Amino acid sequence: MPQPPSAPKSSRSSVGGLLLRLLGLAFIDALALLLAYALVGNGLWPAAIALVVVTIAINWIFLDERLYPVRWLSPGLLMMLLMVVYPLLFTVYVALTNYGDGHLLSKEQVVRQFTTQHYQPPDAVVYQTTVYMSADGAFLLVFTDPKTNTRLAGTADEILKPIDATGDLPGALKDSTGKEYSKVEAMKTLRLLDRLTKIPFSDGTNVVQVTGMGKASQRKPAYAFDPATDQLTDNRTGVVYKPVKGTFTAPDGKTLSPGYHVMIGFENYLRVVKDPNIRSPFLRVFVWTFLFAAFSVLLTFVVGLSMAVVLNDKSLPFRGLFRTLIIIPYAIPAIISTLIWRGLLNPNYGQFSGLIKGVFGTSPQWFIDPFWAKAGILLINTWLGYPYMMLICLGALQSIPGDMFEAADIDGAGKWLQFRKLTLPLLLVSIAPLLIGTFAFNFNNFGLIEAYNKGGPPIAGEATPAGQTDILISYTFRLAFGSGAGADYGLASAIALFIFLLVGGLTMLNFRYTRQLEEVT
Amino acid sequence: MAGTSLSTARRANLFLKIGIAILAVAFALYPVVWIISASLNPANSLLNLSIIPEPASLANFERLVSDPQYPFPLWIWNSIKVAAITSVLTVFLTALAAYSFSRFRYKGRRTGLLVILLIQLFPNSLAIVSLFLLLQQIGNIPGLSWFGLNTHGGLILIYAGGALGFNTWLMKGFFDSIPKELDEVANIDGATKWQVFWSIILPLARPILVVIGILTFIGTYGEFLIARVILKGTENYTLMVGLFLFNSGRAQEWGVITAASLVGALPAVILFFVTQRLLVSGLSSGAVKG
């Protein structure tokens, strides 16, 4: 790997630096080793291997001088790996599952829910209970059958035995091993309920389960799960349920709720391509999404850049104040501003529409007319977004050396020419990626579209719910999430990945077209 | 090239610029005026029929300081804390990465830059469940409970994941404009890479550090989707999560929401007012000429 001419001397750090580095690495390695050991102990082999790989990578990066430049990147890369790449992989995985409403829990959780359900047979004995607890937190319970006036007593580990049913119960009892249990006041048993209900007491033939404060009854498990055959049996009816796509299903098609999430392959991806609700308006919506994102970038950039240029002028009085006032829209939550704008645009009552009416005699139908609805969205988005652009431009303008302008001034170049030939190209080199970022952000700007008019106005005669101002993500998410309910995360994830690929593709095209990357020197 | 007095053309130019600036301020503040108006309305109206609502009162603002159930000042403090730490962290991580991209030449450098940009194009609103699970696991590791669920540390970790991205390009572009001769001179004088980075590059790049810091601060300050899922319990909320309590079911308390939005915007605005004077070219101020 070629080294920059200036690198070799300085990358060889001092002895103290090296020592510090080695110490740090030793610390990291020790921690990683401990973690890996714990992971192996839990049987998480893949996880342990991945951890070792990452640790080795870190050691390598910090020991191999040829990887010196990567050292500078590694903290940020690590964060990105953890908080961006990992969730991205997670989304790819979720898109392969039926994770969503009805399939929210894991199979383990669902099976546990079924197998811990008990039912009370019609002839079950209902007991009153008295709770005794030992010093180490074990329980001994006395079950009194008020009908026959008999008493059973015992712990979780032994079969309940009849005891003397006459008179009051004593303050303390002993189990067969001689361990002593003292009586718990009835009021104090409530906080123990969750532990008590989980104990399967047995009278030899039946399970006796605590059902509430001071209450217990003979019960039978409602379902039995056989891990070998992967089948769930309803103990009352004998019906056998087999798992079908994350739902326990009987031979007659009856299903048990809830289901659990399973891999369903590429079904979600295929649905994105095949679903007529998604496909039929795709082209129209895609065109508007593209235009919306592109115009948002263009408008915010033009407005933001003009303001930056004006406010970069040292001769401007109150420059700081102007700058600060103009930045205010950026500091107010966008959702509030959008709603206020909605009010201002209201054709009957809005102040902004009133202004327009005053000047032009009529005001546009901002929410009903497709063209003006789009214009309204762009107006609001320009207002919301220009401070960001202005800030970036203000920052980037500082990198253009002043003497360059002095030279240009001497050459007698006009201001406009100077701007076009010098400032703009230099600015674009560092700002273009942020324009792409803004484009991508707006491509997925779900919030603005929803808040403005929920994608409306609607289109008559079309079966899809995609409205005139809907962008790809807003109408597809509406399909994936119903209206706040019936969420299908699997489908939504597949959609998000498609849109991600779309935006990524557009970005690559843009790079190729503008040769932006080639300008990276 | 110094003229003794401003030429007529220059004066016209200046007036034009003042005109544009005033126009820009008007455009910026027009809706804000109506947000103020909404905040003065005790009856929660967003459709502002008149600038001074009827009846008008400061009740919504009084509530911000006096409601024991809703500690607004604490929420604002939480937001400031999270946003400030995140932006310092982001600026630092970005600067390290940008330095590498700007000053070293190695295989995969361009690809690295491109990949960083592409990855950040992924909309992470769907990744919330995975972030939730991730923080849960981190919090379970002994000694790392500061970064688990329901902690500001965890939230900051998530936000800092977005540090590398578009910002890296912006900062790299700025670093590129700082002449490499400066590094070399320092190297000859025996300075290490770190010393060059810390005492030469960073001070010169001050304007862009400030810009990225402010962008991150404001972006983090207003973030809501992730914070809402991660934080539970009134005393842990950031301002935006707290405000969402007032948009509950069918009754929305717009008066309090707008009032809190305005007060909540102050820290960012003040921060900008204070730091904007640092937005002057570090390069034109003589450093280059030495």
Add this chain to the structure above:
Amino acid sequence: MPPSSLLSFFKKLTRLLPVAVLATLVAPVFGQAKPDAGKAAAAKEGVLTLWVPKLAVQAVSNAGKDFTAKYGVEVSVQEVSFDSIRDDLKTAAPAGEGPDIIVGAHDWLGELVANGLLEPLDLGDKAAGFDPVSLKAFTYDSKVYGLPYGLEAIALIYNKELVPTPPATWEELKALAKKLQDGGKVDQGYGLHTGPADPYHTYPIFTGFGSYVFKQNPDGTYDPSDLGLDNEGGQEAMRELNSMVKAGLLRQNIGGSDIDSLFVAGKIAMVIDGPWRLPDLRKSGIKYGIAKIPTMKQQPIPFVGAQGFMVSALGKNKEVAKAFLVEFMADDASMKSIYDADPRIPAWLATQKAVTDPDIAAFAASAATGQPMPAIPQMSKVWTDWGKALNLVFQQSEDPAKAIKNAATSIRAQIKP
């Protein structure tokens, strides 16, 4: 590896991520940040955790304190926005981080039960203490999943200065609205959500003409295979809305917050809205009255919503949670204090009988004419298309009957598979 264990593998996978490394790299930066862990952490065994929306917080906290004093169980009440409780439960509960009890609306049942997130409740003798409608609302698959505390339904709210006596029929309402508008007293005699449309508030007009969303079975459940939005009555309701727009009795572009503002400003004389408007109405000082929704072809049937407590099936203190609700909240004093803090129509009969507030009594009268909003999962497929049909008519870009027929066709197609 079996596929179903992959998700849990992903959870475990997170442990491998080099968090230790990360911590050593960034920990110094966090020096000034105080740890907040543990202060209000989610579900813990032994601590009863509740997610409660704004208005009920104080009352539930007080009940919690009494509960702690009596039974020695610690209670942690966390205020969560009503709008995020349901979604947050879906994220947190499967991860084992959810609360033991949530407060929510009965129409969440279908979704939450289908996900296995709720625990059925055995109210025992206490069941008799509740308004039967509220229990019916919280019943799903013939099990009770919630302890109701409040009911709500929309009613006619009118400006007393403009409308001395509330109209009893829809024709009267229209005539009065026209008179007020022609006289220049108001912008709109009657205000309805027209942009974007809101099916919930428009539903009484549908039922008043004989339409329904899902047919109600004799036992109170709903039949998802019988969608009645586009029946004769539904089409007539749509034609009625259409003619009202044409006659200028409905204005376009009026959203929910617009109506609120305009009514308070005296620019709308009559609206159909719910008890959640009361706090604003009282603060504004306007003189308002509340009456039953005027009769169209028949008495309109508004949706009735019930609010109550639900027990998470994945909570760590399920039994304590049930005991807290059944033994402690289902009680005169607790229900009264919740009513005082969050004045809805009380579901607890003793509290309901003691209500003296005429506004609440008026809303209760309207609720008595209503039916619980269907909680079945199919209900979530209805809103989008229905809203679109209404918007098309309000915007005058589709024939009313055709719009609702198209919507119904689309809804049926989504319910089928």
